[in-house]
Every structure is written in C-alpha cells, then in structure tokens.
Amino acid sequence: MTAPQVAELPAAPSWRAVDCISDLHLHPAEPATFDAWRAYMAATPADAVVILGDLFEAWPGDDVLGADAFAASCAAVLREAVLQRPVYFLHGNRDFLVGDGFARATGVRLLADPTVFALAGRRWLLSHGDELCLGDTEYLAFRAQVRAPAWQAAFLARPLAERQAYAQSLRAESEQRKRSGRTYADVDPGAALAWLHAARADTLVHGHTHRPGDHALDGGHQRITLTDWDLAARPPRAEALRLSASGARRVALA
Template sequence: MSDEYLFISDCHLDAGRPEITRALVEFLQTRAREARYLYILGDLFEVWLGDDDPADDHQVVIDSLHRLADSCEIYFMAGNRDFLLGEKFLRKVGMTLLAEPCILQLGRSRVVLIHGDSLCIDDQDYQAFRAMVRNPEWISGFLARPLQERRQIAAQLREDSARAMQHKSFEIMDVNATAVADCFDENNADVIVHGHTHRPAVHRYDAGLQRIVLGDWNPEPSYLSWNQESGFRLNDARL
C-alpha cells in the first residue's frame, strides 16, 4: 500500500440505479485497497434522511466501506444530498466526518476540499435553500419528524428542485468566478478539489493555481488520485 490519496464525489447511490452501486463496490474492493486515504466529497447517496433510515438498499456499499476502513482511512464531507448523514452511521462504517472546507498539504501544494455547491452563488434560490436546510435548528426539527413524513417532504423537495432546474441556465448552475477566486484567497490554497457540478475537468489559473472538478458516477464513474510521483490525475474508475 502506498501513501496515495483518492477522491470521489457524487455517486448519488439509489436503488433505481444498481449499475452505480456495482461500480462503486468494485472500486472499493479493488482500486481503493491500493490507497491509504479515500476522501468522499459529498453526495455519496442520492438522498439521506437520517441515520434511523434502515438504508437496506445500500447495505452492500456499507459493508464494502466497513471492510475497506480496516486498511484505508476514509473521510466523508457532506454534500447537498446527504448532509443529514450523522455520527451514528459514520461510526458504523468507520468513516471520519470532515468540516467544509478541509485543508490538506499534499507535497508542496496546499489543497482545499469542498463539496462545491458553495461556489455556485449565481443560483440565488438554491443558496437561500441551502442556508435554510443547513441551519442546525432546521435539521433538528426535520430529524424529529417521523421517518415516513421525512420521506414525503424529501420527495416533494426533489420534485420542486427538478422543476426549477428545467428553467435554469447551464451557467447559473456552475461555479462563479469570483467565488472561486475568494476560495483560493481565503484558504491560501494552490489547489481546489470539489464535486457537485458533475463537470469533471482540471482548470488552470495564473500563478500555477488549479481547480479540479470531480465527476459524478452516472454514466462514467471516475476518481481523482494523488501521489508524490504523479501528482493529481483524473481517472476512469472502470479501468
């Protein structure tokens, strides 16, 4: 095992897309076992309504993560779909929760990890919604509701979100250039790594700065790797 770091995001695991579950399980049982660290930067699940949800559909992934945790340190950062994932689940699986932003020193690079939705500030409706549902009082109130009621609320919110996205431009749902510049400055970072937008790419800026966007896992699963010899590389998880 090498001191290699792997990064994934936006798997959006859902019972209706078993091919993504199969791809992730294969990744966890093969490629991830070659690394020392795995960072999951949000939206591992399409929806997570609290740790009291049985999550039977995801048991094969949970088991694979638990086994991987014996040899690989696994870190999880909440996304906009699974920010209700809590300490009970993390302890069960063997993952460590990361605050956002999270700073890593990889070689000579100071790297900031975020989910990515905080950079999409042009979508003001979404940012207002994000502020509401990330409020601790809102979270406490929501988790106090019966699970079936939470499922009904979540279904309605997803329906509303899908309807709203039909009327939003491609650009408004991507990152804002000023927000990106601020993220570099506020964190004194050389590299930003994030997901959320589902637009995998390496963006290069002046002074050698980089913004690396992780891909989603539908239809082409991918991951980012870093080691001392090769630096950062975006990879196809199927290879």
Template sequence: MPLTAQRFFDFCEKEAPKVEAVFILGDLFEYWVGDDAAAHSPFQQEVQRAIANLSTKVKTYYLHGNRDFLIGHSFIKKTGMTLLPDPTTVEIDSKKWVLAHGDALCTADVGYQIFRGWVRKSWIQKIFLSLPLNWRRGIAQHLRSNSHTQYQQTQASSAHRLKMDVTQQACAAVLRDHSGNLLIHGHTHMPAHHEESMDGQQWQRWVLSDWDLDHPESGRPRASALLIDDAGTRYIDLIKN
C-alpha cells in the same frame, strides 16, 4: 441504480485499498433523511458495510454533500470514516489542497444559496429529523424531483449551466481564506481540470465526476476518481478498469 452501486462496491474492494487515503466529497447518496433511516434500508446497510471494510484498510474521509448533509455521527462511526468540514485543507504529496463539495461555490444561484443557508441551520434540521420517517422520505423525494427537473434545464440551456456552475469569485475567495491554490470539488457534474486566474490570483481546479452507469440514454456512462501520487494528479476511468 444497481450498476452504479455495484461499481462503487467494486471500487471499495479493488482500487481504493491500494492508496493511502480515500476522500469522498459528498453526495454518496441521492438523499439522506437521518441515520435512523439506514436501519430500514438494505442498500444503505450494504454501503455502510462496504465503507466500514474499506476503512480497516485505508484512512477514509467524508465531506457532506448537498443531498446527504444530514449524515450524522452514528453513520460516520459505523463506517469508520472521519468527517471533514466543508471546505477543508489537507496536505497530499507535500502540497496543500482545498477540498469542498462545491455547492457553496455556486454563488450565481442565489435562490439555492438562500435555501442552503436555511437547511443547514441546526434547529431546522432538528425539526426535520423529529418528523415521522415516511414524512421525511416524502419531502426528500419531492426535493429530489425538483432537483432533477432543474438539472434537465441545465443540460438544455447554457444560461442555466452557467448559473449552476461554481463562480470564479467564490473559488478565489475560498482559496484566499485557506491560503491555497489547488482546489478539488464535485457537485456540478462537469468533470475537468481548470487553470484559472482573477485579479492576479492563480489556481488550479479539479472537478470530480458524478457516477452513472444505469442511464445510457442520458449520455455516455460516467464513473471516475481523482488520483494524486508521486506521478501527479490525474483522473482514473473506472468504467474501463
């Protein structure tokens, strides 16, 4: 996805250095099979350099996604980012925000949550990372292909779409646990601002967009960021900028 990648590099050079901090909430890469693989990938090396340069200008934070949760301390250190737990709470503009990737909030997809529980186990990860690199890449590409098929089903079926979205119960629970009422997450590819409530609990939820400037046949190009400053909270269209 060369156009999408170039827009990210431009973002790191142009828009991102103008703020106090940048938060990347996971799935920066389509998949990640270990920090050692980055040494064999010119693209991942280029991303590493772009973020490392950005980190010298502003505070940069990272939170694992469901595709790149194997990003380790080596890559984080080389980029200068700070790794955050999922979910995490930060104070921005004197308000408490709960940040999450979002996949753990999709509790209606029981099968995925079982899969997620297994692949996040440290001993499973150690076994996977001990495999030859070409084996790891093959497994990741197979999983990515299955994920793409499932995404296509989601687009075609409202029932699948509901299954793949976050649930209000999960959002309410994570906000109660963190004593907050402002939530930002990605993962679902359904960017929007929601005002929600359940059992007397009220909150606002901001969903980040995925980025895709290379596949116009799948819909309009997508690339945006969420900006929080004294003027409020709003999406920035990075296609027009």
C-alpha cells in the same frame, strides 16, 4: 463572500496517493452505479479515499440505517472499506444530514467543508463546491435554511417515513429540472480564488456541478471539477481523482 474557516487533513507519512470521488448519488433504482462503487472501494490502490459529497441521492437521517436495506448495504460497503484504508466524507447538498451516527456505524471520518489536504508539501483545498456557486441564489437560500441547526433538529424529530417522502419529493423536483434542460450556475472563479488564498492552497478540488474539467485561475491557481457517477448513462461515467506527489490524475472506472 467571506472565506470560511478551513480545516486541515495532513497525509499520514506512509501515504503515497489519495483518491477523491464525488456525486455518486447512490440510489436503489441505479444498481450498476452501486456495484461499480462497491468494486472500487474494495480494490482501489489508494492509501485513503475522500468522498466529496453527494455519495447518496438523498439522506433523511442516520436512523435510516436501521430501516432501509439499501442504506444498510451502503454502510456495509463502507465498513469493509475502512478495514483496508481510511475513508473520509464531506457533506454534499443531497446528504448534508449524514451525522455522527453514520460515522459510528461505518467507521468513516467526517470532514468540514472546506478542508485542506496536505500531501508531499502541497496543499489541496477539498470542497463539495455548492457554496461557491454564487449565481444559484435560489439554492443558496435553501442551503442556508437546511444547514441551520434549528431546522435540522426540527426535521430530524419528524417520523422517518415523513422525512423519506420529503427527500423523494426533492429528488423528483431535481429530475424534473434535469429534463427541462435548465442550466445551473457554475463555481464563481473569484470566490474559488478567495478560498484558495485563505487556505494557502493552489488547487481547489470539488464536485457538485457535474461539469468535469480543469480550470486555470489567476496567479497560477486552478480548480479541478470531479465527474459524477452514472453507470447507466451512455457512455457510462465513473472516475476518481488520484492525488500524489506528482500531481492529480484522473482514473477512469467506467
């Protein structure tokens, strides 16, 4: 696997701590998760927040902001949040169609995947993580199809209702797979290490797999997997990873 071109996000001189969150899968049928996220975005002491993909359960296109009350509510939370601190967004496998219209409407700044975040002399490689799950060949083929500009242009030209129905079908398929107990491929350690070498970073921070943990890699490198958010689960799940000069610390929010 060829390591991708890596973007750079340098910390502002005044920043002391930055939070990373991912895989909230916001959806109107799960109001507790939305409420927890709204409260967190208003109250976090972090100097910036980076959302590492799958903020939304599905995103059929930026025009949904003018047609869907829940999407508009999410945008309102983000508009309020960016008045206090910068908020960055990196695409996930569920919300890869978030675009410039969303950025203009919310004030959120879009990031490439992967991006190196540099803070206090340390380089953290940030990614959603889906592209590194090499064993999930079926998904990677789908990812290559839907990330192609021609496919996206054709899809976004379809009526919004049709796009929403398609997104709903993907969600239903995902829920069925969860109930089946099917195991998904994890991030490939060799691919993760190649990305880290290419980025001149020692730690990969990612989401996607819903398998939170800290994993040692060769040569003193590591990868940190974020948890997903589900406030209706028992026990409930919600967490931010706070990056600072002293390292990475998980902050429980549930």
